[in-house]
Amino acid sequence: MAIIRWLLGRLILLFDALFSPRAPKRAPEQQAQLDEQTKPLALYQYAACPFCVKVRRAMKRQGLNIALVDAKQAEHKQLLQQQGGKVQVPCLRIEDAGETRWLYESGEIIQFLQQRYA
Ligand SMILES: N[C@@H](CCC(=O)N[C@@H](CS)C(=O)NCC(=O)O)C(=O)O
Numbered sequence: 694m695a696i697i698r699w700l701l702g703r704l705i706l707l708f709d710a711l712f713s714p715r716a717p718k719r720a721p722e723q724q725a726q727l728d729e730q731t732k733p734l735a736l737y738q739y740a741a742c743p744f745c746v747k748v749r750r751a752m753k754r755q756g757l758n759i760a761l762v763d764a765k766q767a768e769h770k771q772l773l774q775q776q777g778g779k780v781q782v783p784c785l786r787i788e789d790a791g792e793t794r795w796l797y798e799s800g801e802i803i804q805f806l807q808q809r810y811a
Contacts, residue, residue, distance in 0.1 A: 702741030709746050716756040727810065728758050733788035736802075737764040737773050744799040745783045751803040755810055762786075 719727070736752070736759050738745035752759055762769050764782045774780050777795035785796040785805065796802055 705743055705746055706741055709750065714750050714754045716753050719756060724756065724758075727756070730810070731757050731759050735760040735762050735786040737762045737769060737777075737784040737786060738782045739763070739765055742782055747799050748783045748785075748802050751806065755806060757806060757810060759785075 736745075736748060738748070738761055740763070749761070764770050764773055764780070764784070770780055773782075773784060773795070776793065777784050777786075777797070779797070781797055783797075783799055783802055785802045787794040787796060796805060
């Protein structure tokens with residue numbers, strides 16, 4: 694079972710690399726401004742999780758350079774569990790006006806990013 698899961702993960706990564714979406718072309722100052730706006734965000738994720746790949750592809754399509762956090766690492770996993778409430782990826786950490794929100798569910802994360810950075 695573990696081998697099948699590993700193989701599926703590699704296939705997902707291969708597909709993602711071969712058919713990688715294109716980021717929109719922006720002027721460097723425009724991109725820098727957007728990067729500044731997305732600084733308070735971090736995506737807790739696993740490299741080969743299909744739901745995480747879906748969110749990363751949506752981010753790429755929008756040209757959002759959001760920090761990626763490997764939730765397999767013990768310290769990150771612990772923080773996700775403690776502050777987010779459960780170990781499930783993808784999860785978007787949003788620092789907003791001194792408060793931290795944890796947004797689960799790939800569909801909701803994509804919708805949030807589209808609404809905020811359309
Ligand atoms: N409905 C969720 C499904 C997310 C999900 O099932 N993620 C798996 C990884 S692919 C997970 O976090 N499992 C818990 C774990 O690995 O500990 C979404 O669309 O984001």
